Amino acid sequence: MEIPEKLISELKKVSGLKIRINEPLASHTTMKVGGPADLFLQPLTVRAMITVIEKMSNYHCPYILLGGGSNVIAADRGVRGAVISTRKLQQVRIQGNRTTAEAGILLSDFCQQLAEAGLSGLEFASGIPGTLGGSIYMNAGAYGGEIKDCLRSAEVLTAEGRSLTLTAEELELEYRSSLLQEQKLIALSATFKLQERPSSEIRAEIQKLKEKRWASQPMEQPSAGSTFKRPPGHYAGSLIEKSGLKGYRVGGAMVSPKHAGFIVNTGEATARDIVELMMEIKEKVYQKFGVRLKPEPRLIGEFDKLPY
Ligand SMILES: Cc1cc2nc3c(=O)[nH]c(=O)nc-3n(C[C@H](O)[C@H](O)[C@H](O)COP(=O)(O)OP(=O)(O)OC[C@H]3O[C@@H](n4cnc5c(N)ncnc54)[C@H](O)[C@@H]3O)c2cc1C
Numbered sequence: 001m002e003i004p005e006k007l008i009s010e011l012k013k014v015s016g017l018k019i020r021i022n023e024p025l026a027s028h029t030t031m032k033v034g035g036p037a038d039l040f041l042q043p044l045t046v047r048a049m050i051t052v053i054e055k056m057s058n059y060h061c062p063y064i065l066l067g068g069g070s071n072v073i074a075a076d077r078g079v080r081g082a083v084i085s086t087r088k089l090q091q092v093r094i095q096g097n098r099t100t101a102e103a104g105i106l107l108s109d110f111c112q113q114l115a116e117a118g119l120s121g122l123e124f125a126s127g128i129p130g131t132l133g134g135s136i137y138m139n140a141g142a143y144g145g146e147i148k149d150c151l152r153s154a155e156v157l158t159a160e161g162r163s164l165t166l167t168a169e170e171l172e173l174e175y176r177s178s179l180l181q182e183q184k185l186i187a188l189s190a191t192f193k194l195q196e197r198p199s200s201e202i203r204a205e206i207q208k209l210k211e212k213r214w215a216s217q218p219m220e221q222p223s224a225g226s227t228f229k230r231p232p233g234h235y236a237g238s239l240i241e242k243s244g245l246k247g248y249r250v251g252g253a254m255v256s257p258k259h260a261g262f263i264v265n266t267g268e269a270t271a272r273d274i275v276e277l278m279m280e281i282k283e284k285v286y287q288k289f290g291v292r293l294k295p296e297p298r299l300i301g302e303f304d305k306l307p308y
Helices: 005-012 046-058 107-117 132-137 179-183 199-216 236-242 271-289
Strands: 017-024 036-043 063-066 072-074 079-085 092-095 098-102 151-157 163-167 186-193 223-226 253-255 262-265 298-300
Touching: 005 017, 005 036, 005 046, 017 046, 036 046, 046 079, 046 151, 046 186, 072 271, 092 107, 098 107, 107 132, 107 199, 132 179, 132 186, 236 271, 253 271, 262 271
Parallel strands: 036 079, 063 079, 072 298
Antiparallel strands: 017 036, 092 098, 098 186, 151 163, 151 186, 223 262, 253 262
16 A cells, blocks of 8 residues: 555654654664665654554554564665654663553663663563564564563553553463564553562573573574464474474575574575474474474564465
């Protein structure tokens, strides 16, 4: 759909909103691939975000939310409609052990602030390279913890621009899934239940997990994290490695020789290379083990083929 000129001129009048036209998504995703978004909107305040969603809804204009772009593969032809970035929504309010943060803060920055305040519970998430909002949407987890464990509630926005507060239970957080995915809800902010702990201990734990991650994952190359969800009773990376695919390439996309669960961009990858590689991996693992792998990253925009 062509974006109506009238919508663009209304958006230009919204205070606290940055607007870019034909913005390349490669510079907003950790995989470093992706063509242009017709409209790239960056609200600077929650108020501006709500106004943007109301306007999108009034004009029936399609849009996709983007946080840190660490769990998406954006199509080479880009995204029609709008991509709405949460990255400028970063306020954190710490009141005793009740902490509320806006959706666009990076988990690494949030965890640093919690460490300063001596609040424990989110250490496991400190090395996940996404935003708070994306981590609720995906119920992100690592090293035995997941967002579900420490989330108290989240303020969300419906597709019509109505805001609601949902408890952790109402958010239906399960392995890499949440109600947000089912109902196209937008996370605006979230409140956590945390415990007091000396800052030095929190910092030491964050450092220990960081070293563990850098030793085992290809942090030095662009990727979108784990390529596939963990199939019941297996580890995707181990099945891929046992299929002889470590280092296997399609164009510039490669199964990481460091951790077969990751596809890395060796520099010149296209989204198409990545999708082709995902499809080959799926096929080979199915042939060898009879296990059907399911992609973890979200594929956004116009693809010819999808690896589902
Ligand atoms: C090197 C590397 C390591 C990783 N390690 C882990 C790990 O250990 N554990 C883990 O769980 N994940 C891991 N990931 C994946 C990723 O970091 C997480 O899924 C993260 O939570 C995604 O957050 P994001 O802000 O980057 O989301 P994005 O990639 O921007 O978006 C992901 C999805 O969430 C939606 N979304 C984003 N923000 C919002 C919002 N505010 N409201 C509604 N929807 C929203 C988007 O529309 C999209 O569908 C890793 C990724 C990389 C690159």
